[in-house]
Amino acid sequence: MKRALVIGGFRSYHIKLKERGYIIDIIKEKHKIKSDDSNLYNLIIGINEKDYLNRNFIENISSFLDKNNYDLIYNYSEKGQEFTAVLCKILNFPYHSFSTVKAVNNKFVMREKMCGTEYDNIEYKLLHCKNDILSLSKTCDWILKPLNSWGSTDILKYSPRNFKISDLDNLKFPILAEEFINGQEYSVEAFVHKNNIEILSITKKFIDKITFVEIGHTVRESLDIETMHKIEGFLRVVFNRLGIESGITHTEFKLVNDKIFLIETHIRMGGDNISEAISLATGVNVDDLIIDESIDKQLPNFCPQKNIPVSIWFALPKKVGYLKKAEFKCSKTANILDEDILISSGTFLPKLHSSFERVAVVLATGTNREDSLDNARKRVKELVTTIEKK
Ligand SMILES: Nc1ncnc2c1ncn2[C@@H]1O[C@H](COP(=O)(O)OP(=O)(O)O)[C@@H](O)[C@H]1O
Ligand SMILES: [Mg+2]
Structure with a gap:
């Protein structure tokens, strides 16, 4: 019997691991433990959310866990990635480094890491209080966003000519101000391993113009070969700069007259049913590929069986x-x-x-x-x- 330790959520992946014969232990937030978790997991370690970032706590847990017990330690979700990076380093299991996790989970750190590359192509600034907004240039529009949230939460467009300071009343500082990029938005789902990149889908994204909440996606857009090469080159730079060496990635960008502008990147699959849509479009179960990669630590074999519009x-x-x-x-x-x-x-x-x-x-x-x-x-x-x- 093989044994896995998973951190955080994404139950459907855990079910797949069990189907592959793994006995699974889990570390997750106490309040997220469900009554039927005991059917899926062998050992459930409930922690408080703040402990995900508590180094002493992680060290204590690591001494309590017998590393020889596990064939795999992995985190398929967004929460607890820092925790997983520290734990895997202590127990000597492959996972992303702590600095990579920090860079993908903090949009300001991400921007700083991209400095000096050709994708360092927008203005950005950390704002600590409402009045800092006055220091932003009035010649362009801005996006104001939390440093580390997801799900397009609390995103605000700031147009200097048409704005009241009270519009900022509900923001939780510090926040990141970024020059507003006007253009079609896409996301790209890709596996990376040792500098090899396997793109599963370039997905056209539709957003609500006021809140920036995603309202639609079309997966596997057919873009010309030149643009596809550009996107691959762009991913290579992002991954190198952020230290993303392996695994599934979800990167959001805008394309303006063939120029690529990075929005954000993640070391997980995109949400919004994108994985299901790619699976329906290609006949390849993308979730199985994600499980394969997490176990085998190599680029999975992605061979679309069909090409259906979804x-x-x-x-x-x-x-x-x-x-x-x-x-x-x-x-x-x-x-x-x-x-x-x-x-x-x-x-x-x-x-x-x-x-x-x-x-x-x-x-x-x-x-x-x-x-x-x-x-x-x-x-x-x-x-x-x-x-x-x-
Ligand atoms: N610099 C920007 N220019 C234009 N739109 C942006 C910019 N940054 C973010 N957005 C819009 O806001 C949305 C949410 O921002 P994002 O950084 O992806 O945050 P989240 O992590 O919440 O998804 C993006 O999908 C995009 O539509
Ligand atoms: Mg986003």
């Missing part, structure tokens, strides 16, 4: 209040590959400020990519929600 579209909440009911008003047609209600009834939906408030998701195909996007959008319009004040 798009994803989200339903945003129509107003603030408690979600009483959300259902599609008619049954789905063959073009709809999957759909899911993301919010359980009774949940309070605040004013949209992150991707966690999206009500439903639809994955659709079509005769081409635009058509698949159209079909996903149309299906979302068939969602009927009841949202009430109380």
Whole structure:
């Protein structure tokens, strides 16, 4: 029997590990332990969220764990990556270095690491308080964003000519100000191993223009060969600078007249059902590849079996209040590959400020990519929600 220690969430990957014959121990936040976790895990170590960053705590845990017990230590999620980096270093298991984890989880550190490369192509500045905003140039627009959040949480566009200082009242400083890049946004899912890069998808991204919350994606966009080479070269620079040597990555960028502008990068798969959409588009189960890579530590063999257009579209909440009911008003047609209600009834939906408030998701195909996007959008319009004040 092989044994694995996993840190943090992403249950579906843990289930896959179990299916591959692993006995799994887990370190996760106490409040996230579920009653049926004991069916999946052999040993459950519940910790407090703050302990993810407590070095003494990590050292104590590492002395308590018998490293010879494990064939694999891994973290498939975003939370606890620093913890995993320190633990793996102590126990001598392969994982990303602490400095890589810091760079991908802190957008200011990421920008600093990119200095001197050709992708050091936008202005940015750390703001410590509201008044710091006055030091930003008034000749361009800016994006204000938290240093380390995800899910497009609390992203604000600052246009110097059309702005009140009270717009900043809800921000938690320090925040990062970045020159606003105008252009089509994409993400790229890629494996990297020893300087070899395997791109699974360049995904066109659609965002809500006010909150920057993702509302749609079209996976495996067909871009010309030259642009594909440019994107690969760009990834190589990002990975080298940030020290990302192996594993699955999710990188977001904008393309402006063939010029690439980095938004952010992560050492995990993208969210938003992108993995499922790539799997549907190619006939290759991407989650299996992620498990393969985490076990074998080599570039997985990605051989698409087909090339089907697949798009994803989200339903945003129509107003603030408690979600009483959300259902599609008619049954789905063959073009709809999957759909899911993301919010359980009774949940309070605040004013949209992150991707966690999206009500439903639809994955659709079509005769081409635009058509698949159209079909996903149309299906979302068939969602009927009841949202009430109380
Ligand atoms: N410098 C920028 N210029 C234009 N848009 C940006 C910039 N930075 C972020 N955004 C927009 O805000 C969204 C969320 O920012 P991001 O850095 O990806 O944060 P998160 O980690 O929450 O996803 C991006 O997908 C993009 O649409
Ligand atoms: Mg993002």
